[in-house]
Amino acid sequence: MTMDRLARLLEFLQNEPNDPFLKYALATEYVRLNQTEEALKYYLDLVDKHTDYIGTYYHLGKLYEQLNKQDDAIKTYEQGIEVGKRIKDQHALSELLGAYNSLRDEMEDW
Template structure:
């Protein structure tokens, strides 16, 4: 993880602790660095503070899958589907549906 980028994001967070983009960027930065505890912290904070920030659900679900909690991933994907539906975000809905299907083992193709 680039310390400079992380430090800059943390400075931005101090200036505006509820900015969803900053929270998302921090979660992503920590996730990339395999600091999953911090990634979970910021993704969950974002879900609590801005449940309409639809992009969070896909990445939070994938992080749960990566850390072995498929049941929680399924729950998060379903929450994201509702949020995407509420925002009329068909692209996010489609991505979340694909992630949910994969987590449930339903990502098969016809022969």
Template sequence: MTDRLQQLIDFLAETPDDPFLNYALATEYLKLGHVENALRYYERLVEKHPGYVGTYYHLGKLYETLDQKENAIATYEKGMHNARAKRDMHALSELQAAYRAAVEMDEDDE
């Protein structure tokens, strides 16, 4: 276990509902190749903190990596909805681009 990972785990133990710490931990797990842990934290984050819009892009990309295109597309759609609600145009733009690419890939598979 890396020092950074241990630090994040320790911080999260103190404030388990902090969306940024959950996001950072998921991202660190992904960086270390611990895909199942990353997936669990990203999924928990969108469930408990749907307004934390940065998560949707990364969760969608992870679903794509895991060849779960339907989950990726649904995640991008939810993220776009939440980004619009928060008026986060930067996140919305990124999610729209990822969504379009995922839908095109899905159509290519047919």
């Protein structure tokens, strides 16, 4: 079932190669499949080409945490916080601040 979903998303992306939702869906699907390199590729493309796609920053940060790349996670959260402020998305901003503060607290405890 999951591979079918992945194949469909890839097919949709061929028809709409600049659709940020499809890129985000693919990144999320690759995380579920534990294919982190592919997930990173799509998340980083979103950060580069669709900077206002705010959900990317939280999930990319969490992926970096999973990969024990805490410094990259912090930078990603900081970047997302700036975007959240600029586009005035209070919900996303709140989630990003929570993730950022939680990780900072963990890092201080090390």
